[in-house]
Amino acid sequence: MEKRIAYLGPVGTFTYIAATTLFSSEKNVQLIPFPTIPDCLQAVEEKETDWAVVPVENAIEGSVNSTIDWIIHHVDLPIRAELVYPITQCIMGHTSQEGRPGHEIERIYSHPQGIAQCQLTLRKMFPYAEHKMTESTAQAAELVANHPEQPWLAVGPKAAAERYELSIIKEHAEDHNNNFSRFFAVSREERLSADSASYKTSLQVTLPSDYPGALYQVLAAFSWRKVNLTHIESRPTKTGLGNYFFWIDAQLPVEHVLMQGAIEEIEALGCQVRVLGSFPCYFKKIGETLVANEKV
Structure with missing residues (x-):
């Protein structure tokens, strides 16, 4: 039987990576992107999907309040698994913007967590850029890819750069080492089949x-x-x-x-x-x- 799994999309987000990791040993899995964390959790609550994978905490920026509030106040879904995954942020841009001086970059797009995790690096490299928030890091990459003529950049995972064919300007752009995020998988179904002693x-x-x-x-x-x-x-x-x-x-x-x-x-x-x-x-x-x- 196919498992339908909601995740914070689009393809290429860290939550997408977490979902593919958690369900790597499962067969007949369909990953379904949703634009926000509440949408992911509501999809399981309304039985549109069987599972949802959502971020809950980052080692640098702390708890993801939207996830905690929705699990507490708006849905009644058991937490079935936790994944801790290392977060490596990349600064990426369209190939047409390669070689542009940092002081000419006007906007940098990312999820609020992505911006916050790299804010010292961004201020140093792109001192005049406006920071614009998106629902996900992959959405930021998609936005930059769709506007090749604009002096814009995005912050997100390497998978997003590959997905939207962007050039990576800087890898490991996060300000601190040991940048990990914690993800929850929630469902009315039983626990994951993968073994864990913890x-x-x-x-x-x-x-x-x-x-x-x-x-x-x-x-x-x-x-x-x-x-x-x-x-x-x-x-x-x-x-x-x-x-x-x-x-x-x-x-x-x-x-x-x-x-x-x-x-x-x-x-x-x-x-x-x-x-x-x-x-x-x-x-x-x-x-x-x-x-x-x-x-x-």
């Missing part, structure tokens, strides 16, 4: 409003059980100023006795706990095969 559980924890020290006790429930937390972040509940929930990632599957004990203890404090997913974690280096996740 699992996480994502929780949404909402504290009682009249319980001083509640967050400390929530963290203590994991601490004394020696459950490693890999991510904790506060996000607004959208019910009023100062009202927050916590997104917590714990490095154990939800069925583990220590995770079950921690959840029961947190609920006994009067907290609301929602399990957002319990899933295998994968890590991929450029040019290497998919492996169980490790600390990066």
Whole structure:
């Protein structure tokens, strides 16, 4: 049976690369591009596709708020897998613009994350260029390719340059080393068939409003059980100023006795706990095969 997978398109985005990586061992896969992250998640919610692959965090720029907010507030879809993938940004332009001095470049297009990850490099190389945001890095590459007469450039993956036949002006344009992004695969279906020895559980924890020290006790429930937390972040509940929930990632599957004990203890404090997913974690280096996740 064919699996339909939504991803943040068009072809050539980092999310496209993540989707092809996660489902590389699957047969009969159809990758379907969508213009925004909400569109990807809504496609699964409305059963237009079976899966969606979306970015959730970057090592330099932090969380992708659109993904977190839609998973929490707008759809009810379990997280089924996580992929950590190295991000290498390229500055690219149409072949007609090769050799143009940097001070003559008028615009640079990319997804906001792409611009932010390369902003020091862009300021140095193209000091007068206006930074224009697009829905994806591949959309930026497509825009530049369709306007060969304009002194415009794009920032994105090498795959986008190849897809739209652009010249790469600079590889590794990101300002910092160890630039990794985290992607989620969400679905009502079961977990991916690829094996992984590493699992996480994502929780949404909402504290009682009249319980001083509640967050400390929530963290203590994991601490004394020696459950490693890999991510904790506060996000607004959208019910009023100062009202927050916590997104917590714990490095154990939800069925583990220590995770079950921690959840029961947190609920006994009067907290609301929602399990957002319990899933295998994968890590991929450029040019290497998919492996169980490790600390990066």
